[in-house]
Structures are given as structure tokens and as C-alpha cells.
Amino acid sequence: MTGELGQLALCFALALSLVMALSGFLGAGTKAVSPAARGIVHGAAMGMLVFVALAFGTLTYAFVTSDFSIAVVANNSHTLKPLVYKISGVWGNHEGSMVLWVLVLSLYAGLVSALGRGGERLTSAALGVQGLLAAAFLLFILFTSNPFLRLDPAPFEGAGLNPLLQDPGLAMHPPMLYAGYVGLSASFSYAAAALIVGEDAQTIWARAARPFMLIAWIALTCGIALGSWWAYYELGWGGFWFWDPVENASLMPWLIATALLHSALATEKSGAFRTWSLLLAIGGFSMSLIGTFLVRSGVLSSVHAFASDPARGFFIMVLIFCAIGGALGLFAWRAPTLKGGAAFDTQSRETMLLLNNVFLVASCACVFVGTLYPLALDAFGGDKISVGPPYYAATFAPIFFALLLLEPLGPQLNWRRGDVKAALRTLMPALGLAAIAALSVLVIASPRFVTGAGAFAVAGWLIGASVIDLLKRKGARASAFAAALAHAGLGVTLMGVAGTTLWRSEALNVMGPGETMTVGPYTLRFDGVTQEQGPNYRASRAHLALMDGSQVKAVLTPEQRIYPAEGQDMADTAIRTNGFEDLYLALGDDRGNGRWTVRAYVSPLAPFIWLGGLVMALGGILSLWGRLRLKASLPAAAAQAAE
């Protein structure tokens, strides 16, 4: 019964999304949106949210109660799984994750409807676009990825969930990432709405969409950081970023969203880059759609896997083509009617924001080409090539480095007319800090790396400039510190990346009870392996004593787990951190006679990678908080500006 209820809810949601699209566009087409049209479009948005939530709730219920008559549940769940992984199993598979996708899309539609900034016509048109997007994805679910299909007869037990996914980090990762990915749909809808509404909305939309850009950016930042952290502790070799296509698929929208945040700020504050910001808003969500296509169509595992079951991939491809093509068509048609940009000097905040966009778009182009080119080459029968870290080191790194070098100047220049010399004078202490950072790296760290000194110089420059900026704004509203915080976060992450990549040390030993090994400054004594029973796995747990002379300072317990239901095994690492350095242990295989392989890493500054991500996100949250507090006075001001 629950399955049919969920399916019915999806059908109702589809109908409401179409009502929302139709009434939204009709309302936007009139001079003043009539109360009836307004009621219908907002009502449809809320109704769709309710029905999609109902479908999602139904599916979750089926997972929690282990209703194996539903195929998706039977294929991805198991009665013995802990509750939290029964729930996260909902989005641990293709069908369920698409329902989550639409749920997030509906949530944003509801938020657009509830906040409703930028005037009724703009909101109405934005909801119309959001309705179209929802309809497209609901059709995708119902026709190619129905999560409520039944099995007859129902199996007695489910197949279980991939143990890699049975992890708190990865349970949270998809919802976080989707909140970012799909959150860009709101900016997309506002941009398309601005093009539909025309002149009245050409700068207002940037302000109306800003909270959504911020929410999406914060979620993407957290999602990417969470994903990288998960890869770090779960995959067992101490790395944190592979330049894997799936990671790249989340990095591309982040780069464009970051560019959009900066460009839209100029649009809002000085009226500059009006058409460009619209294009970025369209581009950001396009990257999300392309990422979804990459991950969902199977094209990544092999171009040929895509060809063997093309229905899903083909549907998403058509969907992408319509969404991006439609938006760009609208852009080509309407953009020429928008008024030209504002006036500003070469030395100005606007110029710096423009440079920010130049480098961010170029770095996104690196990731885009690096991810898609090998697929395209293979698809057209060309050479099979790999695009790995050396490619990104040669292309992405220098471009992003240039961005970071220029970054501190931006906030020090005034809008319209700034003074670069004066800005540099203000930033002198940051330059000093950069020099000290570089020198101390050359003196203290061993082995010496010029790239390491360079990275620390830039980190010092970023963090120093942020501190100067913070001091300058002392006493201002909290949101004034947002940019400084986000920029400092970049510096922190940079230090972590450089420290871990350049100065990581490792050791691989076969150890018997009582034997010791050293890695970096640490000495570890192997105290044997015990057998443990988890809720749905068996574990071989190694006990390694971290020694301080003859004293035991701590015991670390890396595990090897076997998940009998899924017939898979995996490693569970043990990490001890002091905030500046991680000691990282992974247990290898049984060598007989109580001897086991143990892999140990010391990763200097590793925690900084994710700490920096958190600081960046915190910057975004401060900015968002300021925006939402501004809300009370906004509708009147927006209405006034729109006249």
C-alpha cells in the first residue's frame, strides 16, 4: 500500500508542478499579478512540496520497515542494518537519490515562494521556471527511475547496502551536496525570470536571488569538504582529493557559484556585469545538471555502459539540452534589451571582481575539459587517455594561484574608483606575514620545497589580508566580516593541502605482537588483533599503542570489517589528531601467526584542509544571516526600486 501511496504522491506533485509553471508564467505575463494567480502559484509550490515530501516519507518508511516488496528497498537494504543506514539507504541508490533531488528542488521552490522577494512578477516567473524543472525531473523519475516498483514475490531478506555507504560522513554527504547542487536552481530560475520580466528586474533579481546563492554555496562548500574528508578517512591511503570525475562534478558548480557570488555582488551594488551575472546563474545550474548527468547516466564507469542502458542518460541529456538551451535562447533574445553596464575605473572593486571571474571561469574550464575530454575522445573512437593530477597541477593550479594572489586586493578597493597603491600600503603587514611564512617554511621544514614556501607565502598573504580587513571593519555588523572570513578559510585550506601533499610521511610494516614501528615522530607498539562483532559486520580490530618512552600514551584501533550480508569487506581507519597533524593508521591483511600488515601515515596540517572549508562556510553563513535580517525592510525597497 505504501508504495502505491508514494507513486500517487509523485503523480500529484507532477500535476502541481505543471500548474505552478503555467500559473507562474501567466502571472508574470500580466502587468500586475492578480491575487488569484498569486494564490494559485504559491499554493501549487507549497502543494508540490507537501506531495514530494510525502513520496519521500513513504519511501523512507519502506526502508525503515524493510518492506522488501519494493524493489529498491530489496536491492539496497537489509533488516540487520542500523536504523541510520536504513534511512541513508533511501538516497544510497539511483531512484531514491532522484527523489531526494526533487525534494530539495521543491524545498527551494517553497523557499522562493515564502521569501518572495523582488516583486510579485519576478517571484511568479521564478516559480514558473522552478515548476518546469520540477516537472521535468518528476517525469524522469516516473518514467525511468520509479522507486516504488514492486517485486512479486517479495524476497525474505534484502541485498544490503554497500558498506562504503554505511558511514556517517557518507550518509550526510548526498543531502548536503544536493542542497548545493539543486540550490543553484533557484538562482537559475531567478535569472530566467529576470529575462522574462525584462527591464524592471535587471538588477533586482541579483538581490532577490542572493540568499539562495549563499545557501547553495554554503551547502556545496560543506558537501565538498565532507566528501573529501570521507575519502580521507575511509579509503585508507590518506589522500583527500583524487580529481575523480565525481568530485569534479561537484567542484565545477562550486567554482561557478563562487564566480556568481562575486559578480552578482557587483550587479547589485553598482549595476555592473548585469548580463554576465545572468549568464553565470544559468551556467552554475547547468554545471549541476551536467554533474547529475555524469554521475547518474553511468557514462563515467564506461562510455559503453551508457550505451547499453541509454534510457536514463538520454532522458537527462534531453533535459539538460532543453534547460540550458532554453535559458540561453531566452538570454540571446532578451539580453540585448537590458541596459549596458555601469561606469567604473580600471582601479576599482569592479575590476577586481571581474578578474576574480576570469580566473574562476578559466579554472572551471580546466576541470570541465579535464573531466569530459577523455569521455568525448573515447566516445568518438579516439585514444583512451587518463587525465590525472599532473594535468590539474599544470593547468588548474597556476590559474587558481593567480586568483589567490590577487584576491586580497579586491576588498581593499572602493567601488567605482579605488587606489591600488593605497590598498597595497594597507596590505603591507600581510606581505610581511607572507615573507615570514615562506622563510620559516624554508628554514623549519624538511625536505625543502619551493612550492611549499610559495603556498605558505600565499596562505600568509590571504590570512594576513583578512585580518587587516577584519580590523578595519571593527564594530561593523557581523555580516561585514563574511568576505574576510571566507577568504581566510581559503588560506587555511591551502596550508593544509600543501602540508599534507608535500610533507606526508608513511610506513608500511608487517607486525607481530609486541613489535614496534616508527612513523615520523611517533612510535607504535602492536598489541595484537581481537575479533569484534558489530551490528551487521565482523571486525578484526588491531590494538596499536602510541608510545611515549615506555609509557602508553594512547591506543589506536584500526579495523578490517567483513559485511556478510553484502559479502564485502572494508577497512576502518584510526586517526589521532592534535589539530596540526594527523597520525593515520590502516590495518592490512592477516599474515598468519598473529602478524598483520599495518600502514601508517603522518599528515602534517591535514585537519586544516577541512577547517578551512568550515571557515569558508562560516563566512557564507554570516553573509546569509545579514541578508535575512535585512529582509524586513527589503520588499518595500525592492518594490520602490522596481518602479
Place this chain on the structure above:
Amino acid sequence: MKKLLFLLLLLAAPALAAPVEDTFSDPGMEARARNLQRQLRCLVCQGESIDESRAPLAGELRHLVRQQMAEGRSDQQIEDYLKDRYGNFILMKPPLQPDTVFLWAAPFLVLIVAAGVAIFVVGKARKADIPPDLL
């Protein structure tokens, strides 16, 4: 996603069953081997180098690399040998050849075009008068 993660798992699972590595006692040689291993892709993995991967094949390839190093071959010779055997797919750094020119040029082309547009935009914005009340 699931398929991909499953693949990932396939790689991670046998991970811990790889043979214990041979290591060079000479730190210079060891560093060279590690560097070389990072340039070579584990052929059955999702984007991992043979240095990171613990798939059995990666272990065999590491062994091969070290064996050839011990025989006194240069990095280039080893890479060429593996390339002949497995194709360009094994190189983490795509070679520059006619069909990869675009791959290598695209980021910088985009950078140049974007910079050109930026110069044009700034030039236009400079010529426009800034209303005095906005300064």
C-alpha cells in the same frame, strides 16, 4: 553513484590484500619510485594512481616499476615500456599529441578569451562617466 561506489569498493576491498611492498633502501631511489608510481594509473581503478591503489594489479605494476628501476632503466624508459604495453591510458599526465592539443590548450584559451573580454569591459566602463553622486 552506486555503481561508481561499488567500483571504488572493488578497489578498496582487495586493498589490504596486496603483497608487502619491496622498498629501496636508498632514499633517492625510493623517492624516484614513489614519484614514478604517482604518474601511472591503476588500470582497473577509478582515477587512482598505482601509488595509492591497493588493487592487486597496482601491486604488480609497482613491482614491475621497481624491478625495472633496479635494472637501471630511466623513468622515461619505464614509462615508454608501460605505454607500449597498456597504451596512453596508463599515464596520469595525458601526452601532448594531435588529439589532445585541445585538452591542454582549452584552459588557457578560455583564460585568454576571458581576459580579452575583461579588458574590453573595463575599457568601456572607464570611458563612461561615473555620476559624481555615486563616488
